[in-house]
Amino acid sequence: MLFSRRLALGIAMAGALAFPAFAEGPTEIDLFFPVPVDGKLARDMGTLIKEFNETHPGVKATAVYTGSYDDTLIKTRAAIKAGKPPSAVIMSANFLLDMQIENELTNLDALIKADGTTKEQFLGQFFPALHGNAVINRSVYGVPFHNSTPLLYINADKAKEAGLDPSKPPQTWAELTDWAKKLTKREGDKVTQWGIAIPCAYDYCGWMMETLTMSNGGRYYNEEFGGEVYYDTPSMLGALSWWNDLVTKHKVHPPGATPGPAVSTSFISGNAAMMMLSTGSLTYVRDNAKFAYKVAFIPRNVRNAVPIGGASLIVPAGLEAEKQKAAWTLIKWMTSPEKSGWWSRATGYFAPNMAAYKTPDMVDFLNKNPDAKTAVEQLDVAKPWFATYKTVPVRKNLEDEVMLVLNGKKQPKEALVAAQKAADETLKPYNAETSLKLP
Amino acid sequence: MSLAEPAALPVATSAPPRLDVLKRLTIRFKASLPAYLLLLPSLVFLALFTYGAMGRVFVDALYQRATPKAPLRFVGLDNISAVLTDPAFTGAVVNNLIYAVGTAIPSIALALLFALALARTNAVSSALRAALFLPVLIPMVAASALFMFIFLPNVGLLDYYIGRLLPVLPNWLGDSDVALYAIMVITIWKNAGYYMLFFLAGLQAVPEDVMEAAHLDGAGPYMRLRHIILPELKPTFLFVTVIAILNAVTQVDHVFVMTQGGPSNSTNLVLFYIYQQAVEHYDIGRASAATLLTLAALMGLTALSFRTMANREGGP
Numbered sequence: 001m002l003f004s005r006r007l008a009l010g011i012a013m014a015g016a017l018a019f020p021a022f023a024e025g026p027t028e029i030d031l032f033f034p035v036p037v038d039g040k041l042a043r044d045m046g047t048l049i050k051e052f053n054e055t056h057p058g059v060k061a062t063a064v065y066t067g068s069y070d071d072t073l074i075k076t077r078a079a080i081k082a083g084k085p086p087s088a089v090i091m092s093a094n095f096l097l098d099m100q101i102e103n104e105l106t107n108l109d110a111l112i113k114a115d116g117t118t119k120e121q122f123l124g125q126f127f128p129a130l131h132g133n134a135v136i137n138r139s140v141y142g143v144p145f146h147n148s149t150p151l152l153y154i155n156a157d158k159a160k161e162a163g164l165d166p167s168k169p170p171q172t173w174a175e176l177t178d179w180a181k182k183l184t185k186r187e188g189d190k191v192t193q194w195g196i197a198i199p200c201a202y203d204y205c206g207w208m209m210e211t212l213t214m215s216n217g218g219r220y221y222n223e224e225f226g227g228e229v230y231y232d233t234p235s236m237l238g239a240l241s242w243w244n245d246l247v248t249k250h251k252v253h254p255p256g257a258t259p260g261p262a263v264s265t266s267f268i269s270g271n272a273a274m275m276m277l278s279t280g281s282l283t284y285v286r287d288n289a290k291f292a293y294k295v296a297f298i299p300r301n302v303r304n305a306v307p308i309g310g311a312s313l314i315v316p317a318g319l320e321a322e323k324q325k326a327a328w329t330l331i332k333w334m335t336s337p338e339k340s341g342w343w344s345r346a347t348g349y350f351a352p353n354m355a356a357y358k359t360p361d362m363v364d365f366l367n368k369n370p371d372a373k374t375a376v377e378q379l380d381v382a383k384p385w386f387a388t389y390k391t392v393p394v395r396k397n398l399e400d401e402v403m404l405v406l407n408g409k410k411q412p413k414e415a416l417v418a419a420q421k422a423a424d425e426t427l428k429p430y431n432a433e434t435s436l437k438l439p
Numbered sequence: 440m441s442l443a444e445p446a447a448l449p450v451a452t453s454a455p456p457r458l459d460v461l462k463r464l465t466i467r468f469k470a471s472l473p474a475y476l477l478l479l480p481s482l483v484f485l486a487l488f489t490y491g492a493m494g495r496v497f498v499d500a501l502y503q504r505a506t507p508k509a510p511l512r513f514v515g516l517d518n519i520s521a522v523l524t525d526p527a528f529t530g531a532v533v534n535n536l537i538y539a540v541g542t543a544i545p546s547i548a549l550a551l552l553f554a555l556a557l558a559r560t561n562a563v564s565s566a567l568r569a570a571l572f573l574p575v576l577i578p579m580v581a582a583s584a585l586f587m588f589i590f591l592p593n594v595g596l597l598d599y600y601i602g603r604l605l606p607v608l609p610n611w612l613g614d615s616d617v618a619l620y621a622i623m624v625i626t627i628w629k630n631a632g633y634y635m636l637f638f639l640a641g642l643q644a645v646p647e648d649v650m651e652a653a654h655l656d657g658a659g660p661y662m663r664l665r666h667i668i669l670p671e672l673k674p675t676f677l678f679v680t681v682i683a684i685l686n687a688v689t690q691v692d693h694v695f696v697m698t699q700g701g702p703s704n705s706t707n708l709v710l711f712y713i714y715q716q717a718v719e720h721y722d723i724g725r726a727s728a729a730t731l732l733t734l735a736a737l738m739g740l741t742a743l744s745f746r747t748m749a750n751r752e753g754g755p
Contacts, residue, residue, distance in 0.1 A: 074718040101507055102721070190606040194593075200613075202699050254592055256613030257702040262591050269594045389507065392719045403702035407615050426720075433506040 026060040027326040029087035032079075033063055034072040034311070044346040052333055059326040061087075069095070069311070070203060070392060076316060080104055085316035087327035090145055093133040093312045097226050097387040100136045101430070106315040108140040111328045125335075126352045132223060132384030134312055142312030143335050144352035146343060148279040149306045149378050150211045152176075152299065156292040158183055158193070158273040169296035173215075173242055176274075176299045180252035183273035195252035197272040198243065201259035205402055206395035208276060210307045210386055212239035217302030221386040227431045229388060231398055232420035238301065240412040244405050257403040278309055279375035282348030286369070295374045297381075304381045310349055341365075350375045389430035397422035493734075500727035518728035528729060530704055531712040534619060538708060539687035542626040547679055549631040551672075554638030555664075568639075572632040579629065583696035586625050587612070590697075612698055615705035622706050625693050630686060634679045641675035642668070674748060681744045688737060709733050 031049065035041045042065055049063040066072040069092035076089050091099070099105050112122045119140055123131055130144040156166035162182045170176040180195030198208050210220045218235025222228040230236065246253035254272070264281055266272040268288050276298065285293060298306050313331045315324060333339060341356035343349070345365050350372075356362055357376065366373055388394050401415035401422075410418075503514045522528050553571055557564040574582065589596045590611040598608050611621045645668055653663050691710045694700060700707035700715065707715075713733070717726035 070719070077718070077721070188606060190602075200702075202701055254610060256592070256610030256615075258592060258610060258613050261587075262613075265591060266594055271593045390720065396719070400701070400703040403615065407613075407702060409615065409703075429504075429506045433508055 026058050027322055028060045028062070029323055029326045029330065031061055031063050031327075031330065032066045032072055032076055032086045032089040034066055034069050034090060034092070041347055044343070048334070048339065048343065052330060056329065056333070059329060061326075061330050068203070073099075073392075077104065080316050080318060083318070085318050087315065087319060087323045088331055089314050089316060090311045091142070091314045093130075093142065093144070093147070093308065093310055094385040094387040094391055096133060096142050096312060096314065097136055098389060098391045099314070100141055101226065101389055104317050105141045106317050106319065106324065108143070108315065108328075111315075111324070112140060115332075125354060127354055127379050127382075129308055129379050129382035129384070130352050133308065133387060142314050143331050145311055145313045145335060145340075146280070146347060146349035147308050147310035147352050148349050149308055149375050149382050150208065150276055150298055151279050151282070151374060151378070152296045153267060153275045153277055153285060154294040154296060155183075155267065155270065155273045155289075156294045158270070158291075159294075162273075166292075166294045169294060170299050171297070172299050173301040177242075177246070177250060177252075180246065180274065181250055184252045191251070191254075193270070194254050194266070194272045195250075196246065196274040196276070197254055197258060197263045197266055198246075198276045199260040199263040200257040200399070200403060200406060202396060202399055204260045205257065205399040206386070207278075207307065207309055209236070209239065209398060209402060211276070211298055212243060214305040214307060214383060215239075215298055215300045215303065216242075220307075221388055223384055225435070226387065226389045227427050227435055229386070229394060229398075229420070229423050229427070231423060232416045235302075237412055237416055240402060240405060240416060242301070243402075244412055247406055248408060256407055280310070280347060280349050282372065282375070283346070284348065286348070286371070293371075295371045297374065297378050306378060306382055307385045308379075308382050309385055310352075344372075348372070350379070388427065390426055393426050394423045397426060496727045496730050496734075499723050500731050501724075503724040514724070518724045519732065522725055522728045522732065525725075527704060527707065527715075528709075528712055531707045531709045534704075534706065535688065535708045538619065538623060538626075539684050541620070541623045542630070542687055543680060543683035546627045546631040547634055547676070547683060549627065550634035550679070551638050553631065553635045554642055555668075557635075558639065558642045568635070571635060574629045574631075575633045577629070579690060579692035580696055582625060582629060583693040586621075586693070587697055590621055613702055615702045618698055618702060618706045622693055622697065626687075626690070630683065634683065637675050637679050637682075638672065641672045645671045677744060677748050681741060684740060685737065688733065 033045050045063050045065075049061050052061055053059070064086065066075045066089075072089065072091060073095050076086065076091065079085050096105065109119060112119055115122075123135070123140065126134075126144050127147075130147055134140060134142040134144055152169065154166055154169055159166040159179070164179060164182060170179045176196070182195070183193065184191060184195040185193040199205070200208065213220050213236045216235045216239045218233060218239070219230055220236070221230065243253070247255050254266075258266075260277065260281075263272065263275050264277060264284065267275045267277075268285065270291070279295075282295065297304060313334065315327050315331070319327070334343075335353055337351075337353050337355035337359055338361075340351040340353040341359050341362040344351035344356065345362070351357065351362070357366070386395070398419045401410065401419040404410040405412055405415045500518050501513055501515060502511045503518055504511055553568075557568050557571075577585075592598060592608070592610045592613065593602075595611075597611065602608060609617045612618050649667055650663060653667055658666070688709060691708050691714075694706055694708055694711050695714075698706045700711050709729070710733070713726050713729045716722050716729060
């Protein structure tokens with residue numbers, strides 16, 4: 001697989017060398033984009049970029065599909081290292097801090113200033129919950145493009161069957177546990193229908209742990225400083241213990257670590273009656289579910305709170321001024337109210353630009369699909385997504401331990417102590433340079 | 440290993456005058472100059488893209504940053520010892536050993552079985568050969584995507600059919616005790632047909648007359664297999680074993696697609712560990728050190744097996 005990728009890259013590079021941009025021609029820029037959720041995002045991206053090129057003769061943008069969020073980070077870094085950075089990237093919102101620490105991002109303040117707007121005016125277009133992952137040290141490094149929050153999806157038909165009212169979804173963990181028990185069907189030892197499924201694969205698992213920890217009053221990480229995570233804490237212990245109880249004590253959640261696509265397939269096929277999944281999967285569920293479904297806020301134990309997810313548009317460091325300007329044009333166009341709303345309707349992500357919800361198309365769409373409103377309403381209680389030095393390894397330190405718990409190999413407390421120890425070790429070099437570097 | 444040849448050697452090495460050697464070398468070089476010129480383009484590219492990259496790995500393995508903003512500095516063998524003491528690396532090595540043994544033996548056994556059963560060419564056996572070879576033609580990534588659906592808990596093909604016989608099935612890819620074996624099944628499924636080809640070729644080389652003679656002497660099928668076919672296939676076995684072990688180290692596409700080394704590192708193999716160090720931890724020093732260790736192990740193994748093969752070929 002690696003070889004074919006390398007080959008493809010080689011051919012692409014050879015192509016770029018063989019046909020240099022004409023001096024008078026449009027500025028050619030690349031946009032790296034990931035497809036992190038279910039659905040036909042790649043085709044929609046093609047449509048969007050085609051429209052941009054038709055309306056902007058001065059710029060020729062090419063959309064380059066780069067895999068998952070993690071893959072997109074890898075490929076962007078490889079391209080930066082090779083001295084040929086893409087002009088814009090749709091980057092997982094929680095990788096921005098790590099990239100800024102490694103000096104891989106362009107500070108967008110100057111571009112905003114050149115447009116004659118202030119940072120406050122520019123950021124003011126977007127939902128406040130999204131600012132945390134776009135601003136580092138009071139400078140703007142990313143523009144929110146498509147964002148999500150986790151949601152509780154309920155199979156309304158099955159809920160009615162079990163004597164539950166889907167118009168009054170569970171609001172607390174106690175109610176959710178009760179619902180899950182009632183929605184689980186067994187034949188002897190065999191479970192034919194699970195009450196609830198929560199995904200746990202690398203990336204998704206950390207996000208779900210942050211979701212459960214936040215609804216349990218916790219924080220997961222230090223929002224102000226990239227060198228600390230709060231794994232071995234009562235709020236996270238409660239979150240992981242509850243998840244573990246759903247699996248081992250109540251037996252209403254499938255055991256083991258199940259990736260996101262397997263969870264959504266399970267829900268669509270009726271094998272799981274409820275699931276916690278990103279709003280990004282909403283369109284996929286809407287298109288494929290052959291039953292009535294309902295989406296709701298993530299239930300709370302201590303407070304209603306969820307992390308945001310999704311991605312921001314970034315401009316990598318080391319670009320020529322001309323390309324930077326072209327990329328900025330593309331970014332502003334893609335995050336404008338109309339396009340933001342169009343992308344939201346195509347994918348199920350919510351539109352980060354608040355004005356998108358005032359466009360006639362969007363008002364129309366929300367009237368027809370009231371379920372798309374839930375994610376937007378939940379934004380009032382949303383908080384930033386964890387971002388630290390070396391976000392991915394620090395996240396994996398926790399995920400590996402959570403997977404052991406879900407497989408019945410470790411107890412929650414013991415797992416979190418181990419995760420904290422491993423994460424502290426991963427964060428050590430950064431702390432040595434910042435918080436522990438003393439005069 | 441033959442004892443006849445060394446007698447001739449002293450004549451060839453009986454120190455001739457130095458000038459003579461130079462002259463002879465020049466003549467030989469001149470004669471082969473066109474050959475070198477013709478080889479030059481590929482040598483340049485080989486140097487640039489193969490040996491250059493390997494040289495870079497050697498250098499990178501010796502450097503490390505202490506903190507994110509600190510400059511790279513020379514650390515000697517520190518990266519190597521850091522990798523060797525990393526539990527994730529030793530875990531990956533153990534997984535890789537289980538994976539290598541657990542995929543090589545079954546796939547070679549199956550390949551031999553298929554080859555023996557389909558050695559005679561007729562319409563049915565060629566159709567069956569094609570069917571068994573089919574998995575080789577499917578790219579590993581596509582095969583992994585297919586198997587992800589087969590392994591889906593509760594709703595996948597496997598659970599749909601076996602679920603009728605057994606009440607409780609594991610979460611094939613989500614259970615840290617089972618995932619590695621699930622991945623091994625794919626490798627066996629994919630490689631057995633490929634190794635079958637080598638055994639089919641090997642079987643063609645079994646001398647007809649010896650088989651006939653054995654038949655006339657009253658040797659049964661088992662006796663013929665045990666005393667004629669298997670000994671004749673020894674070089675094939677050796678070759679296929681080397682290929683199978685190399686595959687076990689270099690083919691990790693399904694790990695990428697299906698589990699990313701999880702859950703809890705239970706399917707983490709050495710090559711995937713290197714990938715994680717390089718791109719997730721962004722630690723080129725450690726990734727290079729782990730690459731060197733793997734390369735050394737593979738080269739040692741290959742050299743050993745080819746020497747054994749050479750001994751066998753040269754022997755009586």
